[in-house]
Amino acid sequence: MDFLGKFLWYGGIGLEAAILLRSLWTSSYLRFPIFYTYMACVFASSVTLLTLDPNSEAYAKSFWYWNAVTILLGYGVLVEIMHRTLVDYPGADRLARFLAIAVFFGVVGGLLLSSALHYNPVAIANWTHHVNALERDLRIVQAVFLTITLAVAIHYRIALGRALAGLAFGFGFYVAVSVVSTALGYYYGKKFEPIAKELQPIGYLISLGIWLAALWQTVKVRSKPPNPQVEDDYRRVVAMTREKLREVRSRFMPLESR
């Protein structure tokens, strides 16, 4: 392993450990349980792979096993981001779920159709020959789900908040880098391998940095979105009541002074 490789590997383990330890300190694992399970899994995989010889079969098997687990947990993180973003807005949540289900059935339908016809019209992947293609397709679906969540939040003007925005940005950045890296790797083949080998870990390290910065502060658990206008309306009602009381009092003042 060269210097950059070692830096990325140990730097990643260090940041993962920092995120996990910080979550224990701030109890933010209670708010984002799936994300921290994902983080614990990635940490475990990094430490496990560090003990194995990178050229051994055990390393390759372990790598793909952990990769599959973390990709699946990545979907869990997306569900968590979607749920946390829209939990206080049932109407927006309904639209996002509808779009996500529509995309899911669209993808599954497309795959069934292409396998029935023995022809993939968009030639996105030939999974049996290229494992990279499978990873890329799974990452593309993750990117689409995250895009739907962000689009619905923007459309309905829903603020994400610091922690949630950090989660979405970090995850979005890593997914974007993964899609680009695997897509170019699939298209250019061995020529792109040296770049792809460094690109994804660098992207992941940046995402870890974003997560650590976003989740460093204590996450305040709230059951409802802040409603400044409710307070504003309430203040207005109080002001109006005070005014009415003053009016009534002014009418009684002459009587009181008698």
Next chain:
Amino acid sequence: MIGLIISLLVVVGLVVFLALSARRGSAPTAVGSAQDIVGAREALDHLQKGLLPAEFVERMYDRGDAEYVMKVAPREVQKQFIAERKRIAIAWIERVREEIRGLWHFHLRESRHHEAMSIRSEIALAFDFYSLLLACRILQVAVRFRGPYSVAGVVHTTMAAAARVCQASERSLGMLTPAAQIAHEGDDARVAG
């Protein structure tokens, strides 16, 4: 190659939405807050009573006045008349656009809280709103370059669509009528007092 293009398009889409959500943040507002309802009611009233009545729109885009001025007034006055009409038409379209945007934002603030929201009508309404805003923008450009009398036909079609959106917003507001009336009556009483 198609696979690569699709992958890159998905990434571009994701990056665009990440950038947009970083740029746009909004303070959530209370559902059915008096200020919101009164604001939306006022926007609707402006549109229905002040900006969209057929006779008003017809009068503004009617060629009669222009033909009369062209016949009797000197060249300078003709030029000034056309320039003024153009300015008024652009200002009117901008005002309609602003009121429609106000209604749309009100609708979004309300509908995001309603679990019983119909996805079909929500998508149809979004299409109506966005196409209307786009039509207003195109109208403004057309009036700027071709004058107010060249777009009279398009104006009527656009205004019919605007009236449909107003009806939909009125239904939305209808769900909140008691609160709106109270707020309105309160305001009226204050004005009268």
